[in-house]
Amino acid sequence: MAVQKEIPVEEKLRALFTLQQIDAKINEIKTIRGELPMEVADLEDDIAGLQTRVSHISTEIAELNQEISNKRNAIKDFERLIEKYDDQLNNIKNSREYDAINKEKEIAGLEIMSAEKRMREYGKQIELKEETLANTQNALDSRNKDLEFKKAELTEIEKENAEEIEKIMVERAAADAKLDPRMHRAYHRIRGNVRNGIAVASIMRSSCGGCFSKIPSQRHSEIRAHYRIVDCENCGRILVDQAITGIAAMEEEKVEKTTRRKMRLTTK
Numbered sequence: 005m006a007v008q009k010e011i012p013v014e015e016k017l018r019a020l021f022t023l024q025q026i027d028a029k030i031n032e033i034k035t036i037r038g039e040l041p042m043e044v045a046d047l048e049d050d051i052a053g054l055q056t057r058v059s060h061i062s063t064e065i066a067e068l069n070q071e072i073s074n075k076r077n078a079i080k081d082f083e084r085l086i087e088k089y090d091d092q093l094n095n096i097k098n099s100r101e102y103d104a105i106n107k108e109k110e111i112a113g114l115e116i117m118s119a120e121k122r123m124r125e126y127g128k129q130i131e132l133k134e135e136t137l138a139n140t141q142n143a144l145d146s147r148n149k150d151l152e153f154k155k156a157e158l159t160e161i162e163k164e165n166a167e168e169i170e171k172i173m174v175e176r177a178a179a180d181a182k183l184d185p186r187m188h189r190a191y192h193r194i195r196g197n198v199r200n201g202i203a204v205a206s207i208m209r210s211s212c213g214g215c216f217s218k219i220p221s222q223r224h225s226e227i228r229a230h231y232r233i234v235d236c237e238n239c240g241r242i243l244v245d246q247a248i249t250g251i252a253a254m255e256e257e258k259v260e261k262t263t264r265r266k267m268r269l270t271t272k
Contacts, residue, residue, distance in 0.1 A: 019182035024204040215239035
């Protein structure tokens with residue numbers, strides 16, 4: 005059985021730092037995508053509500069139009085009844101019977117007036133509801149356009165992300181293979197415990213790049229020696245120097261300022 009070759013600490017540190025960079029990139033991709041699915045879901049909820057409202061208003065308008073039609077038919081019935089009463093009145097000689105039929109004719113006339121009044125009321129209600137329907141339909145059309153745009157944007161981002169993630173996952177697997185189970189557990193434990201998910205921090209002007217605590221000179225020397233993995237005494241992050249990160253001295257201050265700015269924004 006072949007003995008597995010021990011991977012040097014320096015190579016493990018490079019693998020840890022690479023893993024950290026890749027995981028940070030994956031988080032960034034997820035953040036960019038993160039709000040779009042929620043926006044799409046919100047738009048779909050709005051559209052469903054507007055569609056229900058359009059359907060409800062349309063039903064109410066149809067019912068009011070049916071009521072108008074019913075009243076119009078009722079008026080025709082009362083008009084025919086009045087014609088009948090007129091014929092009867094022309095042939096009646098008894099005053100009491102005349103008064104009775106005339107009374108029925110008046111009632112029929114009042115029914116016509118009542119029906120016409122209700123038709124006007126229904127007509128006004130229809131006008132208001134049609135205006136509301138038009139506004140609701142416009143809002144629905146606008147939401148549908150927004151949804152179409154957001155879905156296209158999300159599809160494009162997911163396509164781009166899928167290609168990018170597929171590429172960097174190959175790099176992640178290569179870095180991951182250099183870590184033993186104990187280092188795996190430590191890396192993920194630290195990521196879960198720290199605020200910004202940064203488990204591997206570079207040294208910035210003799211300070212931890214994660215929490216900015218000063219690193220004792222003895223510990224600093226141990227980090228530069230690469231003979232063991234050293235963590236920050238304050239925040240617990242794994243510490244690496246410029247030889248591992250590849251950050252030039254002139255860039256160190258820029259990185260520190262950017263990191264501090266991000267830390268301030270995170271705490272707000």
